[in-house]
Amino acid sequence: MYPIMRESEMMVIPQEVLEERIERARDLAAERGLAALVLCSASRAGGAGQSGGNTAYFLGYSTFNGAVALLIPAQGRPIAFGPGSNEKRMFRARVSTMAEVRQAADFGAGIAQALDELGIREDAPIGLAGRPDLPVRIERNIVARLPRLIDVDAAVHKLREIVHPADVALQREASRISDLMIARAFQAAVEPGMTPARLMAEVEFAGRALEAESARLWLAVGPNPPITSFEYFELASTISPGDRVQLGTTVCVEGHFTQGLRMAILGEPSRDLSKAAETLIGIQDAALAVMAPGKPAHLISDVLEGLIDANCPYTRQTDPFRFQSCHQLGLDYSDPPLAYALSASRDKRLDAQGPLLSVGQVVEIHPNYNLPGLGHVCAGDAAVVTETGAEWLTRYPRGLAVLG
Template identity: 25%
Template sequence: MSRLDDVRAAMGRAGVDALWVSAPANVRALTGFSSGADGKVLVLAGEATLYTDARYTVQAREESSVPQHIARPPETYEHAAERVRGLRVGFEAEHLTVAGLEDLRAHWDAALVPTRGLVEALRRVKTAQEVAAIREAQALADRVFGEVRPLIRAGVREIDVALALELGLRRAGAEVGFDVIVASGPRGAMPHGVASERVIEDGDLVTVDFGARLRGYHSDMTRTVAVGTPSEEMRRVYNAVLEAEEAAVAAVRPGVTGGELDALARGILERHGLGEAFAHSLGHGVGLNVHEGPGLRKGSEDVLEPGMVVTIEPGAYLPGVGGVRIEDLVLVTEGGHEVLSRTPKENV
């Protein structure tokens, strides 16, 4: 079955006859159109249409796997109105704005039904082509990190490391997937400590979290590296996080839940007295969005399936002292898993 066929089956389960798709990543997933922020998709039982404007006439024709209608609102809504009259039309409640919903109500003689996560649930399991794109993005990021690693030394600003990573990704033909995190010394206690002008010092641990976006698909990896000789306490924290990370990666396989993996890693950190220092979930899915399902967090009942790509990224953060996070990108396979991130984890 194609992804559109899967969407139609999901529409049936949701009790809707049509679906108005407005989330950019979902637009791209269903059509291949790479400017999803400027597109919408109407999915019906027997057809699908991509709506975008004249700036994208050529691009939409080249990229979209479904027919296109080139127009701006309100003509967009008027064109779709003929197709949805009298139908129950699902809309993406987490993405459609209030103004957008009011526009649909003004132009359509249809019952508008909110839906949540209908397309996102289908996107959790990647196609072979999607896995190949993510694999290539991660290989590119590994290569760039290897090139930049010698720059991470005392006397260098965090922002200079981030800029080198961003430039490396661009030169390699990728986009920067998200704001690069470079957090050194005490700033390592901030899980989302984007690069600052702080100068890296001897004895610092430096956490680097970055990813490439290639043909729309993301990679995501974190490494914490030592500059000089860190304190005994931070070495202890590093090795505890590494133990938790490696145990959770080893446990990735079909049938395990995100909550079970989170509990495994969290339990190890708790035994090291770092349970409260683990301030976020264990991981998440990666694809057209850098954060998507499944969720690997406390209590998550999301079940891993072959074809899912997830992160495993435990961390421990000590305010005023520093922090450690180690993250791998992992493909769930029929027989277990494959680690896509190949950058070595350093001994500290």
């Protein structure tokens, strides 16, 4: 039923690219007088945090669940640490050509032992990235054994700005799966006896059947959905004629995230709903138009927020329900290189020092807001920066889907 990507077709980041990334990390350590870098990644299962890609960016793979760490010494082979036998097994299968793999229930003790074997004293300055996302126990273990830790999150995020075409190819594959999940959702919505809970399960199954590492769906069903729902207990019990079916996919393939948001209606839409859907497309297109290499990243957010304000009677603070209008997609759901620049609540006095867009960076553009009489309206597509501008990665037809 679903086209599967076979193991022989699996896309990976070339080893020479990963080796070059590790050398850039060593250069960072040398510039700052650090004996080594410790790059930590928290679990990416919930989609929160900005450290999930810290290990995957340099190794080409990282486990999806649970915290892991990567030690990059100034000299010597990198060492990847997992807390249990499962992580050790997966790391050995995927990164053994790039790094030594070790199991360490106590990351602090394991990293300290490795440093000692490398001839690096425990009191040597060590760069640490990913601390804010770590579980408290793991963070305390590392701090207890490495007394001279220097936070290097911002510098590591800067390294992660550089994207390879293989990264984009993986995000294209994730977007393809997202498109098929949306198609399955709208197909299922009109099946006799379909319920929102079953629809959510069907769509998430469809994504996993296509070999996505993770395939999640939020869903809202009703005449005028006021919010988005992630849990079964929040969902309506039925899907009825006249209901809107609004959804958002979040797909991860080989650590690379993408997202798609769509609205549909069972029956004929009102004039106001049709107009709202057309307005959302116009807002998205205006944001896409300012995406090009060398352009300030914050322009995307500024265009979106300005047009949302022009079409919504609520402010961001008074809107009954509104989430961020854009975010970078990459090895984290909200990839850190552009996270602050794309925030509507950023300090705009810092914009002059903000990041510029570069080829290969992917941004999710999903304007959303409430309208009286309609509830929450939204549209969302992933766009990639190209040599000449930007293009959509998600291909499912945009606009309001009218379901028979």
